[in-house]
Amino acid sequence: MTTASDAQQKIEEYLTRLRGRLxxxxxxDVREIVEELRGHIVDKAAGGGEVTVxxxxxTLAALGxxxxxxxxxxxxxxxxxxxxxxxxxxxxxxxxxxASLSVAxxxxxxxxVVGYFLGGAFMWCAVLKVVHPQSAGLWAYRDSxxxxxxxxxxxxxxxxxxxxxxxxWWVVPIxxxxxxxxxxxxxxxxxxxxxxxxxxxxxxxG
Amino acid sequence: xxxxxxHDQQPADKWEVQLRKGCLELAILAALWGGKLYGLEILRRxxxxxxxxxxxxxxxxxxxxxxxxxxxxxxxxxxxxGHPRKYYALTPAGKQRAVEMAGMWARFSSSMSRLLAxxxxxx
Numbered sequence: 001m002t003t004a005s006d007a008q009q010k011i012e013e014y015l016t017r018l019r020g021r022l023x024x025x026x027x028x029d030v031r032e033i034v035e036e037l038r039g040h041i042v043d044k045a046a047g048g049g050e051v052t053v054x055x056x057x058x059t060l061a062a063l064g065x066x067x068x069x070x071x072x073x074x075x076x077x078x079x080x081x082x083x084x085x086x087x088x089x090x091x092x093x094x095x096x097x098x099a100s101l102s103v104a105x106x107x108x109x110x111x112x113v114v115g116y117f118l119g120g121a122f123m124w125c126a127v128l129k130v131v132h133p134q135s136a137g138l139w140a141y142r143d144s145x146x147x148x149x150x151x152x153x154x155x156x157x158x159x160x161x162x163x164x165x166x167x168x169w170w171v172v173p174i175x176x177x178x179x180x181x182x183x184x185x186x187x188x189x190x191x192x193x194x195x196x197x198x199x200x201x202x203x204x205x206g
Numbered sequence: 207x208x209x210x211x212x213h214d215q216q217p218a219d220k221w222e223v224q225l226r227k228g229c230l231e232l233a234i235l236a237a238l239w240g241g242k243l244y245g246l247e248i249l250r251r252x253x254x255x256x257x258x259x260x261x262x263x264x265x266x267x268x269x270x271x272x273x274x275x276x277x278x279x280x281x282x283x284x285x286x287x288g289h290p291r292k293y294y295a296l297t298p299a300g301k302q303r304a305v306e307m308a309g310m311w312a313r314f315s316s317s318m319s320r321l322l323a324x325x326x327x328x329x
Contacts, residue, residue, distance in 0.1 A: 032292070033266075033270070035289075035290070035292075036245060036266065037266065038289065039244075039245075039287075039289050039290070039291050039292070040245050040246050040266070042287065043287060043291075044246055046287070062261070062262045062263075063262050063263045064261060064262075064263035068263060069263045069266075069267070072264065072267035073267050073270060076267060076270065076271045076274070080274055198271070198275075
């Protein structure tokens, strides 16, 4: 085997690993990224002369591992999709990625999880009030210390002893409105944060 | 030149790496001000004109992001090297962004220079 073919094999191994890690992107984007980097590696390793294994090794080392490089492309792609997405699942997937990179991402993720959880709980409560009218709803009662407590119940267990149904059937429209509102507000908050982050100078390395 | 892993760096080194990375978007837009360039040319321009030595693995994803933001456009051009090269050029939005960032940089640099002047005299 010649030195040139050894060098070529190293390039192809690197690009194959990179291609495998970029599987989350669409086919055309992956092809463009791989071809651009192939050109970069060949141009730099040639350096006006012959492409040698040593030069290819140095060039690949300067680029970083395929996993690190793919992570940089994928992070921005995930955030870009979140920016135009209205799907809570897709947004949360992107926020998990962001949270793995920065403290700011972690706090945005936590805020969004709480927002979606509360929104979902309100909507579920509204729906389940129809199924369990005697136990689902927003209940006010005195706890063991005599303090006033509020509990949002889905109806899978009985209402607290001596509790008063605060909203009655109004929990259905109010729960749906509050739940939808919370989900929409949380989505807007998350998308706004992602947009600000993507406009920042450079995403941190993964 | 590859950057030292962040966990091996002293605080001052980390700060310098972050400073360089923070300038990278403006540096790339400025490098493209004179016309279209492909990735390796941009890297060489950054090294020769600004001594801004950055990880090559950072520049290509950033170019991709600048394209997604509409600040640069790209086109494939056949070359004598035997493979096509992806050239980048500023869009009108990219030119506007470069001018805005250059203005911010000039104001920031000027105010920091005034603040830091006593430190130079104290050497």
